[in-house]
Amino acid sequence: MAYVIRRVFSVVPVMIVVAVIVFLLIHLSPGDPAALIAGDFATADDIARLHAALGLDEPLWRQFVLWAGKLLRGDLGTSIFTQVPVTTLLAQRLEPTLSIAALTMGLSIVVAIPLGVLAAYRAGSWVDRLVMVFAVLAFSVPVFLVGYLLIYGFAVQLQWLPVQGYTRLSSGVWPWLRSLILPCVNLALVYIALITRMTRATVLEVLHEDYIRTARAKGLGVLPVLEHAVRNAAIPIATTVGVGIALLIGGVVVTETVFAIPGIGRLVIDAVQHHDYPVIQSVLLISAATYVFINLLIDLSYRLFDPRIRY
Amino acid sequence: MKKRLLASLAAISMTAACALCPGAAMAETKTLRLVPHADLKVLDPTFTTAYITRNFGYMVYDTLFAMDEKGQPQPEMVRDYKVSDDKKVWTFTLRDGLKFSDGNPVTAADCVASLQRWTARDNIGHALSAAGGKWQAVDASTFTLTLERPFGPVLDGLAKVSSYPAFILPARLAKMPADRPLTEVVGSGPFLFKRDEWVPGNKVVFVRNPDYKPRSEPASGLAGSKAPHVDRVEWVILPDSNSAVAALKNQEVDMIEQTPADYIEPLRKESGIAIGVMGRNQAYMVLNQAFPPFDNAKIRQAAAHAIDQAKFVSAMGYPPDLRLDHCDTFFICGGPNETAAGSAPYAKPDIALARKLLAEGGYQGQKVVVMLPSDPVYLNAATLVAIQALQDIGMTLDIQAMDWATMTARRSKKAAPDQGGWNVFVSSASEFNVNSPLNNTYLAASCGNTLPGWPCDKELDALRAQWIAAVDPAGRKALLDRFQERAYQVFPNVPVGQFSLTFAALKSLKHTDRIWGVPNVWVLDK
Numbered sequence: 001m002a003y004v005i006r007r008v009f010s011v012v013p014v015m016i017v018v019a020v021i022v023f024l025l026i027h028l029s030p031g032d033p034a035a036l037i038a039g040d041f042a043t044a045d046d047i048a049r050l051h052a053a054l055g056l057d058e059p060l061w062r063q064f065v066l067w068a069g070k071l072l073r074g075d076l077g078t079s080i081f082t083q084v085p086v087t088t089l090l091a092q093r094l095e096p097t098l099s100i101a102a103l104t105m106g107l108s109i110v111v112a113i114p115l116g117v118l119a120a121y122r123a124g125s126w127v128d129r130l131v132m133v134f135a136v137l138a139f140s141v142p143v144f145l146v147g148y149l150l151i152y153g154f155a156v157q158l159q160w161l162p163v164q165g166y167t168r169l170s171s172g173v174w175p176w177l178r179s180l181i182l183p184c185v186n187l188a189l190v191y192i193a194l195i196t197r198m199t200r201a202t203v204l205e206v207l208h209e210d211y212i213r214t215a216r217a218k219g220l221g222v223l224p225v226l227e228h229a230v231r232n233a234a235i236p237i238a239t240t241v242g243v244g245i246a247l248l249i250g251g252v253v254v255t256e257t258v259f260a261i262p263g264i265g266r267l268v269i270d271a272v273q274h275h276d277y278p279v280i281q282s283v284l285l286i287s288a289a290t291y292v293f294i295n296l297l298i299d300l301s302y303r304l305f306d307p308r309i310r311y
Numbered sequence: 312m313k314k315r316l317l318a319s320l321a322a323i324s325m326t327a328a329c330a331l332c333p334g335a336a337m338a339e340t341k342t343l344r345l346v347p348h349a350d351l352k353v354l355d356p357t358f359t360t361a362y363i364t365r366n367f368g369y370m371v372y373d374t375l376f377a378m379d380e381k382g383q384p385q386p387e388m389v390r391d392y393k394v395s396d397d398k399k400v401w402t403f404t405l406r407d408g409l410k411f412s413d414g415n416p417v418t419a420a421d422c423v424a425s426l427q428r429w430t431a432r433d434n435i436g437h438a439l440s441a442a443g444g445k446w447q448a449v450d451a452s453t454f455t456l457t458l459e460r461p462f463g464p465v466l467d468g469l470a471k472v473s474s475y476p477a478f479i480l481p482a483r484l485a486k487m488p489a490d491r492p493l494t495e496v497v498g499s500g501p502f503l504f505k506r507d508e509w510v511p512g513n514k515v516v517f518v519r520n521p522d523y524k525p526r527s528e529p530a531s532g533l534a535g536s537k538a539p540h541v542d543r544v545e546w547v548i549l550p551d552s553n554s555a556v557a558a559l560k561n562q563e564v565d566m567i568e569q570t571p572a573d574y575i576e577p578l579r580k581e582s583g584i585a586i587g588v589m590g591r592n593q594a595y596m597v598l599n600q601a602f603p604p605f606d607n608a609k610i611r612q613a614a615a616h617a618i619d620q621a622k623f624v625s626a627m628g629y630p631p632d633l634r635l636d637h638c639d640t641f642f643i644c645g646g647p648n649e650t651a652a653g654s655a656p657y658a659k660p661d662i663a664l665a666r667k668l669l670a671e672g673g674y675q676g677q678k679v680v681v682m683l684p685s686d687p688v689y690l691n692a693a694t695l696v697a698i699q700a701l702q703d704i705g706m707t708l709d710i711q712a713m714d715w716a717t718m719t720a721r722r723s724k725k726a727a728p729d730q731g732g733w734n735v736f737v738s739s740a741s742e743f744n745v746n747s748p749l750n751n752t753y754l755a756a757s758c759g760n761t762l763p764g765w766p767c768d769k770e771l772d773a774l775r776a777q778w779i780a781a782v783d784p785a786g787r788k789a790l791l792d793r794f795q796e797r798a799y800q801v802f803p804n805v806p807v808g809q810f811s812l813t814f815a816a817l818k819s820l821k822h823t824d825r826i827w828g829v830p831n832v833w834v835l836d837k
Contacts, residue, residue, distance in 0.1 A: 092511075
């Protein structure tokens, strides 16, 4: 428990550093939200007036203090453009983002771990080579290209699945699932490749351990032996899966753009393109916090796989 | 017995299958799904000149006058109007029964407050103020415009299509401070905005406004009846063109508002898809006249002599039938103010003359900063052609690539080009933003608060004022010619080509031939 409390508090300095870096990066980069809001036919006076109205003419340190003050009061701010609170924007995108993350990772784990174990168990055989060729291909081909191919094949030609859009779970399980199949398969290919390779490597290493040799010598069957092997190889796999979940929650811009899924990734990119400072700052900070939190969960999960670990 | 059992099973299966169909409960609702050209960010059409917000305005607000498909202003919310013999007093009376979406009637006081807000922002509004224009409510349905001097384009101003249309909103909102965009949307237009379904970056939803009171005349352009044929309109934001086209082919959307140029020909070959013209656009090269070398008219003339419009529109990727190889006017070829006055020397590029003018203008090879946008693609292509043209006449260029957002911010900076400023950029505008000396704000040369490029020419500005004040058609035409002749001498900007923006729609969508200038979706039916 003390470890958990210590870890939670250690997040504070990390978040402060992230907040300062994010704030400086986006405010010092070229671009001006006032000019974008005003539009193509706005005069310099129009833009200057807008600057003042949005508080963008204040010194940078003052803008930071105002933002940090609001943040400490739990106010993430309001989008400069849409005037919609950032919390609302985030809430709108939470369901699609979590849905994609859960389905993608679920699919990846279900496919990748057995594939990796199989490849390790049959190391050097044609099965192993086939799995590795698939893993290399799935990892190397750009996500957007696979996305377009999936759209062309399953949406445009076969017309089995929609090209774009996200249907909320409240509209029914099948419509929801239907809208997620292509984006999740698209994303899962990358994670399947990654987890398969990781599983193969770690399981292969464990299979050469003395206790596995002993287990085999005692006449234990293939499945019980593999069960021991996978359990002992679980820590690096869990780390990879955890980092994958964090990345998925942080947003998967290309897939969200190709399939028009209103996730957090598109929210951030859109905000970056428009220099919507409150949205970028708050969402990136929350993404960083999520990342740190998931890492903490991964660390804690190690005890499940190896009771010898003590914090 | 067996047959009956099978029939019952089939009926149950079909019911179960239908329960899984999205939108089964709304089978009777006609929904039009349109991919707009951009995401809706700002909801206040008198706050930003962004076209997407203007289009949003046309969905939810109404205007006193509107342009018909011939480009003529027609009464819309106004029942009748009269003008005094000296053309200084205009009296307008509203139609009966007009109602805002909050249930309140539209009154003359609402119109006056809305017009005051519009006057403060719009360039025609500014010109009206300069002519001493004052709006005043007479009774609940009548209001007046009193001028100190005659003002030619009063009705054109009230029917203005673009940046900024004179939308009418409740007085309580129109009187809100203009330094922040309005977030409450209360209009009397054909649709209601469904804020609860709005997901910025993803979807904007409108439903038919039950309180909208259409005119009896049929729809024409933006005028006439705007009674919608569909119950619901969804703007589906699809930032990826490839996905948008695939969604159209898959019939998940009914229409793409702006077809990327390189998709036009492939889509023309699709049997179920029609390509139509949304409106004409003019591309132009803006030269910063606040700093050398383009503070010298001879250097600007030299740049204009380097321009071959055919190369620009071709590079942008528009098929031959959607582009003009050359257009003589600053005011849109085929538009109401087309004129060739002053254009003859620039009908064809003349590199030798351009080099001579550069020398006469004292250009000695100093670096010219060209802002090259990486997006949108067609402006990237047009800027690359401009770069080649300027290099061909011997200019030394400092080409700085940047994204559109950065360029938008940078072009408003008046700093010297070597200190974060710029010399040249290329942009484009809808015909409604360039089709008259008043609408074409990049031609405004009033030596003060003008658009980037900051042109300054008192003669051109005086001619503009005279054109605005002129009320007889012959006098206006003569002044228009003189205005353009002067523009061809001082070049507040350099037109580089005219092309048509196209939409792509399912052939099953009806009346797409009546789309005019902006997505006037109330004419469409499924």
